[in-house]
Amino acid sequence: MSMIHASVDSAIAIAEKRSGKIGAEFYAGRTRSMIERAFMAFKTSSWIIVLSGFVEPVFYLAAFGFGLGQFIDGVTDTAGNPISYAAFIAPALLATSAMNGAIYDSTWNVFFKMHFGKLYQTILQTSLGTLDVALGEISWALLRGLAYAIGFMAVMAPLGLIPSWWGILAIPGAVLIAFAFASIGMGVTSYLKSFQQMNWVNFFLLPMFLFSGTFYPLDIYPEWLQRVIEALPLWHAIQLERALTLGNISPDLLWHVLYFMVMIVGGLYFTTRRLNALFLR
Amino acid sequence: MIIARGLTKKYDDFVAVDGIDFEVKKGESFGLLGPNGAGKSTTMRMIASTSRRTGGELTILGKDPNKHGPEIRAHLGVVHQQDNHDGELKTWENLYIYGRYFGLSRAFLKKKVEELLEFAQLTEKRDVKVDQLSGGMKRRLTIARGLVNEPEILMLDEPTTGLDPQARHILWDRLFRLKEEGVTLVITTHYMDEAEQLCDRLIVMDKGKIMAEGSPAALIKKYSSKEVLEVRFGSKNNADAAKKIAHLGDRIEPLPDRILVYSEDGEKVLKQIHKLGLEPQTSLVRRSSLEDVFLRLTGRTLVD
Numbered sequence: 254m255s256m257i258h259a260s261v262d263s264a265i266a267i268a269e270k271r272s273g274k275i276g277a278e279f280y281a282g283r284t285r286s287m288i289e290r291a292f293m294a295f296k297t298s299s300w301i302i303v304l305s306g307f308v309e310p311v312f313y314l315a316a317f318g319f320g321l322g323q324f325i326d327g328v329t330d331t332a333g334n335p336i337s338y339a340a341f342i343a344p345a346l347l348a349t350s351a352m353n354g355a356i357y358d359s360t361w362n363v364f365f366k367m368h369f370g371k372l373y374q375t376i377l378q379t380s381l382g383t384l385d386v387a388l389g390e391i392s393w394a395l396l397r398g399l400a401y402a403i404g405f406m407a408v409m410a411p412l413g414l415i416p417s418w419w420g421i422l423a424i425p426g427a428v429l430i431a432f433a434f435a436s437i438g439m440g441v442t443s444y445l446k447s448f449q450q451m452n453w454v455n456f457f458l459l460p461m462f463l464f465s466g467t468f469y470p471l472d473i474y475p476e477w478l479q480r481v482i483e484a485l486p487l488w489h490a491i492q493l494e495r496a497l498t499l500g501n502i503s504p505d506l507l508w509h510v511l512y513f514m515v516m517i518v519g520g521l522y523f524t525t526r527r528l529n530a531l532f533l534r
Numbered sequence: 535m536i537i538a539r540g541l542t543k544k545y546d547d548f549v550a551v552d553g554i555d556f557e558v559k560k561g562e563s564f565g566l567l568g569p570n571g572a573g574k575s576t577t578m579r580m581i582a583s584t585s586r587r588t589g590g591e592l593t594i595l596g597k598d599p600n601k602h603g604p605e606i607r608a609h610l611g612v613v614h615q616q617d618n619h620d621g622e623l624k625t626w627e628n629l630y631i632y633g634r635y636f637g638l639s640r641a642f643l644k645k646k647v648e649e650l651l652e653f654a655q656l657t658e659k660r661d662v663k664v665d666q667l668s669g670g671m672k673r674r675l676t677i678a679r680g681l682v683n684e685p686e687i688l689m690l691d692e693p694t695t696g697l698d699p700q701a702r703h704i705l706w707d708r709l710f711r712l713k714e715e716g717v718t719l720v721i722t723t724h725y726m727d728e729a730e731q732l733c734d735r736l737i738v739m740d741k742g743k744i745m746a747e748g749s750p751a752a753l754i755k756k757y758s759s760k761e762v763l764e765v766r767f768g769s770k771n772n773a774d775a776a777k778k779i780a781h782l783g784d785r786i787e788p789l790p791d792r793i794l795v796y797s798e799d800g801e802k803v804l805k806q807i808h809k810l811g812l813e814p815q816t817s818l819v820r821r822s823s824l825e826d827v828f829l830r831l832t833g834r835t836l837v838d
Contacts, residue, residue: 263684264608264609264636264637264638264683264684264685265605265608265609267608267636267637267638268604268605268607268608268636268637269605269608271604271605272602272605277602277604277605278600278601278602278603278604279603279604280604281604281637283635283637286631286634286635286637287635289631289634290620290623290631290634290635293622293623293627293631294620294622294623297622298622370620370621370622371616371618372618372620374584374614374618375618375619375620375632376635377584378582378584378607378610378612378614379607379608379632379635379636379683380604380605380607380608380635380636380637380683381604381635381636382603382604532584533584533585533586533603534585534586
């Protein structure tokens with residue numbers, strides 16, 4: 254597709270190609286131009302912010318996994334094999350950093366562009382559609398999420414925290430998780446009007462991080478609370494990543510994948526509708 | 535190229551555009567003139583396919599913008615009232631990426647961007663971040679950006695608002711060149727001189743409705759006289775003086791700060807005023823303009 258487009262030098266001819274196709278009123282099939290823009294802007298962005306996304310889970314791993322972990326015995330994987338506490342929380346931290354990265358990109362960055370940079374208004378003057386914008390921003394969040402996941406895995410592996418080769422799949426797993434959170438996050442951001450409201454997002458995320466089976470198994474909670482937590486996305490993310498790095502593979506994992514697929518489709522629909530309502534009204 | 539029939543835009547209870555009809559032909563320079571809040575920008579946004587109409591018909595190049603937004607936008611260049619550049623990018627990158635949004639190839643854009651930088655007299659500023667450009671430069675960059683996709687219709691919303699006179703003239707010059715190249719221009723403005731300079735034909739809008747339509751010269755001829763005499767007697771005495779000179783000229787228009795007397799010969803009227811024993815503090819005879827047309831049609835001035 255891209256090869257054919259690249260040789261045409263008329264905006265009209267390019268736009269006509271999608272004429273009459275399903276969704277032509279909100280999708281032009283050129284998400285990559287949004288990603289190209291993100292790369293251009295990224296070149297001049299602050300490296301400290303970029304680096305912090307990588308460093309955060311490593312610090313958590315050092316403090317809790319190797320610090321606190323010294324005092325914790327008797328941790329097992331779902332098959333009952335003994336594992337180190339660090340190996341127990343590392344995949345949870347991977348899942349959490351995928352979530353945080355996606356949320357950061359799809360809330361703070363998007364919020365700024367929506368209200369101050371007016372970037373989306375400008376882009377929607379062109380023949381791009383709202384779904385292109387949504388997918389472009391989300392794809393960028395995913396690329397960053399992918400880089401962070403690879404970075405964190407590169408720290409985990411030599412420390413012996415990924416006992417199974419299935420662990421490789423934790424990288425695409427992290428991307429899937431990031432995709433799901435970014436899809437929803439961008440739609441939610443479109444409702445937020447001020448920086449104060451942006452903090453509500455953290456107000457929701459922090460307890461989810463602490464109590465979703467990140468640092469200990471859920472069975473210490475009463476039954477009803479377990480059910481509530483099992484409905485939350487981070488719990489699914491952690492279960493998926495932990496099963497992959499520890500090699501506890503079962504068909505049940507597909508339920509987690511399905512959970513995120515639904516989140517992605519629903520999130521994209523929601524975000525595209527919101528962009529239409531905001532910028533094409 | 536553009537056909538509107540009963541075009542309407544409502545926001546909740548507020549009617550921004552109230553059932554207007556107009557047509558824009560190929561190669562024409564079409565103006566929407568009116569004060570702030572007249573519905574010009576809303577009309578522009580509906581044509582630009584970034585705002586959905588709530589009633590009536592709108593066809594742009596044979597297509598309905600509600601269904602074919604991205605396709606129609608491929609034909610358009612849009613220059614908004616505010617310069618909404620991508621502040622994270624440099625001058626040339628702004629032009630380049632905008633072309634990429636249209637799907638244009640890198641090779642094509644490499645040439646096109648330099649050409650447009652030249653056109654906008656920004657070649658020297660190509661590697662500067664856009665935030666560091668002056669107001670006039672930003673405006674020219676916005677216009678250059680609107681041309682990246684070689685549009686058939688260029689839409690300009692208040693193109694020279696906030697610019698100093700010199701920058702305005704440079705801009706007008708650029709727009710004339712585009713017009714000569716056959717680009718259809720759709721311009722909103724609340725500046726009369728701008729409408730007279732740039733528009734072949736225009737509609738005068740007020741409160742979401744069309745008050746009049748025609749070429750600037752025809753409108754002036756129809757709704758005003760050849761010349762206008764402006765006299766000031768001081769704000770206290772104006773009303774009184776207006777009564778005394780009401781019979782002079784074709785028509786008079788008393789405003790709070792001055793009195794306008796419409797006539798074929800302004801100097802002659804001024805002499806008649808002197809004969810009545812009245813001494814205006816200042817007097818000015820000028821050609822009639824679209825400002826007078828607007829005043830006649832709405833009873834209000836354009837810029838308050």
